[in-house]
Amino acid sequence: MDWGFKNRLNKVLPGISSGKGSVMFAIDHGYFMGPTSGLENPVQNIVPLLPFADSLMLSRGILNYSIPNDISTPIVLRVSSGNSILNEDMSNEKLCVSLEEAVRMNVSAVAFSIYVGAEHEHQTLTEFSKLVNEAHSLGIPVLAVTAVGKDMARDLRYLSLASRIAAELGADIVKTYHCEDFDKLVDSCPVPVIIAGGKKISELDALKLAEKAIKDGANGVDMGRNIFQAQDPMKMIKAVRSVVVDGNSSMESYSKFLED
Numbered sequence: 001m002d003w004g005f006k007n008r009l010n011k012v013l014p015g016i017s018s019g020k021g022s023v024m025f026a027i028d029h030g031y032f033m034g035p036t037s038g039l040e041n042p043v044q045n046i047v048p049l050l051p052f053a054d055s056l057m058l059s060r061g062i063l064n065y066s067i068p069n070d071i072s073t074p075i076v077l078r079v080s081s082g083n084s085i086l087n088e089d090m091s092n093e094k095l096c097v098s099l100e101e102a103v104r105m106n107v108s109a110v111a112f113s114i115y116v117g118a119e120h121e122h123q124t125l126t127e128f129s130k131l132v133n134e135a136h137s138l139g140i141p142v143l144a145v146t147a148v149g150k151d152m153a154r155d156l157r158y159l160s161l162a163s164r165i166a167a168e169l170g171a172d173i174v175k176t177y178h179c180e181d182f183d184k185l186v187d188s189c190p191v192p193v194i195i196a197g198g199k200k201i202s203e204l205d206a207l208k209l210a211e212k213a214i215k216d217g218a219n220g221v222d223m224g225r226n227i228f229q230a231q232d233p234m235k236m237i238k239a240v241r242s243v244v245v246d247g248n249s250s251m252e253s254y255s256k257f258l259e260d
């Protein structure tokens, strides 16, 4: 891989070179969920949090129209879409943003969802592989967002299957969910692994989740709802950073969250 590729990857996950964890802040939920609590006004609610995020994952519409173009936060652009929460099967996604546009938007990485074990598994895996061809030719790293079929448990068996497949197909970063024996998933995945936060849980539980993931070998978090839907998103992103980047315990970081 060339210098540009490595430079972009280091920007997105600076923890790779510093030996620490990284905080990717995910706000792409509206691409299939529509209006999402906490994301109504990104300029007001999201932009002030950016100094505490290593990178920002979002869709092109929100990047274009809701994020000022003078920010320095590296961008991870979601390039797959094509479904909504109204569909029972969520796997019918394709590549919907051109790489030319991604380059014009000066993104540091692109993100694509693969659905292993779902109705459109083949479509998402082949589209993903083609995206890797094109993105790598431009020096752009690819983040695989791993989803599993709706009847499949989010457990080690299925999540490690999806993560390893993503890496085999050329993913540079894999995003998945934390699960029991997560360290085994990390061991079987040759590229950096980051975890999604999932649905909103208590602030302390979200910090414990981040702590466990880092202890199990994750390279960071790609957290959304547990930050922007927190009681105090600014305090929460600082607390997540305290755990993931500074290596403080979840309890210590939570106490500080309550005090500040």
Ligand code: R5P
Binding pocket: 026, 027, 028, 029, 057, 145, 196, 197, 198, 199, 222, 223, 224, 225, 226
């Ligand atoms: C889900 O498809 C989106 O890609 C989110 O970016 C991802 O799930 C992370 O957000 P959260 O921490 O809210 O789960």
